[in-house]
Amino acid sequence: xxxxxxxxxxxxxxxxxxxxxxxxxxxxxxxxxxxxxxxxxxxxxxxxxxxxxxxxxxxxxxxxxxxxxxxxxxxxxxxxxxxxxxxxxxxxxxxxxxxxxxxxxxxxxxxxxxxxxxxxxxxxxxxxxxxxxxxxxxxxxxxxxxxxxxxxxxxxxxxxxxxxxxxxxxxxxxxxxxxxxxxxxxxxxxxxxxxxxxxxxxxxxxxxxxxxxxxxxxxxxxxxxxxxxxxxxxxxxxxxxxxxxxxxxxxxxxxxxxxxxxxxxxxxxxxxxxxxxxxxxxxxxxxxxxxxxxxxxxxxxxxxxxxxxxxxxxxxxxxxxxxxxxxxxxxxxxxxxxxxxxxxxxxxxxxxxxxxxxxxxxxxxxxxxxxxxx
Ligand SMILES: Nc1ncnc2c1ncn2[C@@H]1O[C@H](COP(=O)(O)OP(=O)(O)O)[C@@H](O)[C@H]1O
Ligand SMILES: [Mg+2]
Numbered sequence: 040x041x042x043x044x045x046x047x048x049x050x051x052x053x054x055x056x057x058x059x060x061x062x063x064x065x066x067x068x069x070x071x072x073x074x075x076x077x078x079x080x081x082x083x084x085x086x087x088x089x090x091x092x093x094x095x096x097x098x099x100x101x102x103x104x105x106x107x108x109x110x111x112x113x114x115x116x117x118x119x120x121x122x123x124x125x126x127x128x129x130x131x132x133x134x135x136x137x138x139x140x141x142x143x144x145x146x147x148x149x150x151x152x153x154x155x156x157x158x159x160x161x162x163x164x165x166x167x168x169x170x171x172x173x174x175x176x177x178x179x180x181x182x183x184x185x186x187x188x189x190x191x192x193x194x195x196x197x198x199x200x201x202x203x204x205x206x207x208x209x210x211x212x213x214x215x216x217x218x219x220x221x222x223x224x225x226x227x228x229x230x231x232x233x234x235x236x237x238x239x240x241x242x243x244x245x246x247x248x249x250x251x252x253x254x255x256x257x258x259x260x261x262x263x264x265x266x267x268x269x270x271x272x273x274x275x276x277x278x279x280x281x282x283x284x285x286x287x288x289x290x291x292x293x294x295x296x297x298x299x300x301x302x303x304x305x306x307x308x309x310x311x312x313x314x315x316x317x318x319x320x321x322x323x324x325x326x327x328x329x330x331x332x333x334x335x336x337x338x339x340x341x342x343x344x345x346x347x348x349x350x351x352x353x354x355x356x357x358x359x360x361x362x363x364x365x366x367x368x369x370x371x372x373x374x375x376x377x378x379x380x381x382x383x384x385x386x387x388x389x390x391x392x393x394x395x396x397x398x399x400x401x402x403x404x405x406x407x408x409x410x411x412x413x
Contacts, residue, residue, distance in 0.1 A: 043271040044303035046296055049087040051094065056259055056267035056295065058088055065092045065227070068252065069101065069193045074218070074226040076199075076240050079256035080393070080402050081231040082296035088256065089195050089227060101191045104128050104181065109198040114174060114210050115165045117202070121177045122147050122163040129184060142187070143180040146173050174210060178217040185223050195227040200235040208246055211239070215246040226251070232390055258293040268302055272315065277306070279315040286320055292404050301327055328409055335409045338391070348373060349382045353392060353399050354410045362399055 045054045065088070068075050077085055093103035106124040111117050126140055126149065140149065146169060149161040165173055185192040196202075202210055218226055228251065230236030240247050259267075265284050272279045287305070291297040304323040309315045339347065352371035353362070360367050362383070363376040373379050383399060386392045393402050401407040 040275055042303055042306050043275045044299045044306055046299040046303060049090050050084075050299075051087060051090050055087055055091055057263040058084070058091070058259060061088055061254075061256065062092055062095070065089075065254070066095055068254075069096060069225040069227070070191075072191075072222060072225050074228070074251040075254045076228045076230070076236065076251045077254045077256055078230045078233055078236045080233065080390075082294075083256055083258065084295050085229045085231070085256055086197055089197070089229065093193070093195070096193060101193055102128060102185070102188065104192065104194045105197065106194065107197045108201045111198075111201045114170050114205065115167070117210060118147060118165045118170070118173050118177055119163045122149075122180075123161075125177065125181055125184065126161070126163075143184045144176055145180075146176040147180075171209070171213065174213050175217065178214060181224060182217075182221050185221075191223055191225070193225040193227065195229060197229045198231060199228040200230040200232045200239065203235050203239040203245075211246040215250060218250075233393060234387055234390075259295050261288060261293060264288060264293060264295070264298060268298065271302065272306070275306070277309060277313055277315060283315060283317065283320060290320070290324060294404055297405060328405065328412070331405055332409060335406050338406070343382075345374075345378070345382050346386060349379060349386060350391065350401065350410055351413070354401055354407045356398065356400075358398070361397070 043054075065075065065077075067073075069092070077088070079085055089105065093105060096103045104124055106121055108117070108120060111120055122144065125143070129139055129143065147163050147165070150164050151159055151161045153159050181192060181194060202214070205211075218224075228236075228247075230239075239245050240249065240251060240253065242248060265281075265288060268284050268287065269279065269281075287298065287301055291301055301323060304326055305315060305319045308319040308323055342350070348371065352367070352373060355371075356362065363379060365376075368374065368376060368379060383392065387394070391402060391406075392399050401410070
């Protein structure tokens with residue numbers, strides 16, 4: 040039987056737990072032409088959520104375009120990636136309608152290649168001397184497409200922080216002014232690097248300043264996650280007690296990726312049994328940490344001694360501790376408050392820690408567990 044817990048790629052359908060409120064809200068925003076910015080730490084379920092909402096959009100006659108900007112390193116990449124995402128929607132699976140794409144793009148043209156098995160693939164060439172007109176061409180190509188189809192279109196830029204990391208804000212500026220004219224397109228911006236994405240939208244000097252509704256994605260509700268786990272075990276002929284489910288949720292701090300990952304391991308351990316045991320959790324946890332340790336070691340090895348010291352201190356922080364207080368600094372032998380402040384900033388920039396209220400926390404909860412067992 041197939042393991043019912045899926046992790047490491049976006050999930051949908053039975054593998055997707057609840058998030059009814061978020062799905063409805065996001066769908067309503069799209070209907071209303073409200074642009075939104077969804078941010079959360081990595082693997083909290085942004086891509087899965089938009090996937091679910093886009094499935095609904097498709098059923099309701101709205102055309103969704105999903106653009107993964109993760110591999111983007113330059114303006115040229117942006118043009119290529121975006122043009123290709125649009126082309127995939129316009130052409131669908133059958134790529135017969137060559138003419139159609141030329142109606143929406145005037146400057147950007149596809150190049151086709153045929154591989155040995157006869158499959159046709161295509162990419163978009165970008166004229167280096169005409170980057171700006173090409174950007175405008177793809178951005179407005181979507182508008183021309185929406186107008187022609189007389190349909191609502193929604194575009195999701197996943198990992199949007201990549202745009203903010205370019206050397207200049209040229210692309211951001213062009214995007215902002217172009218999107219203002221696109222009244223029948225709802226844009227969804229998503230980002231995993233909170234400090235980068237919030238800077239793009241909350242910094243008055245940036246083109247996207249206060250231009251969109253903010254939609255922070257939180258963890259999944261405890262009851263829903265608990266039912267999800269129970270159901271996934273049950274439908275594969277296994278039972279797990281409420282106490283053990285509670286323990287899993289505590290260990291994973293309601294983080295959906297880790298819940299799926301941990302349950303996947305637990306399910307494998309209990310493959311020949313009908314009942315999940317406490318021991319499956321204990322051993323499963325060790326296995327998970329072991330599997331992740333090479334990634335954590337790689338991160339750890341690149342840190343300075345000071346950064347490591349601050350991370351160790353933060354991993355042990357209790358709710359009443361104040362990170363920059365003299366007691367705390369002394370207790371953890373951290374040196375001056377100003378140097379710790381600098382280190383904290385560098386760790387935020389590396390996306391290893393985040394500020395929640397007055398507290399700092401290590402973003403990856405299993406990295407924290409790994410640090411604690413050093
Ligand atoms: N609603 C959900 N229900 C169940 N599992 C989820 C859900 N959202 C996310 N996950 C788990 O988290 C993993 C990462 O989700 P993903 O959508 O790729 O997150 P992000 O885009 O925020 O990095 C998925 O592979 C899945 O295991
Ligand atoms: Mg994602």
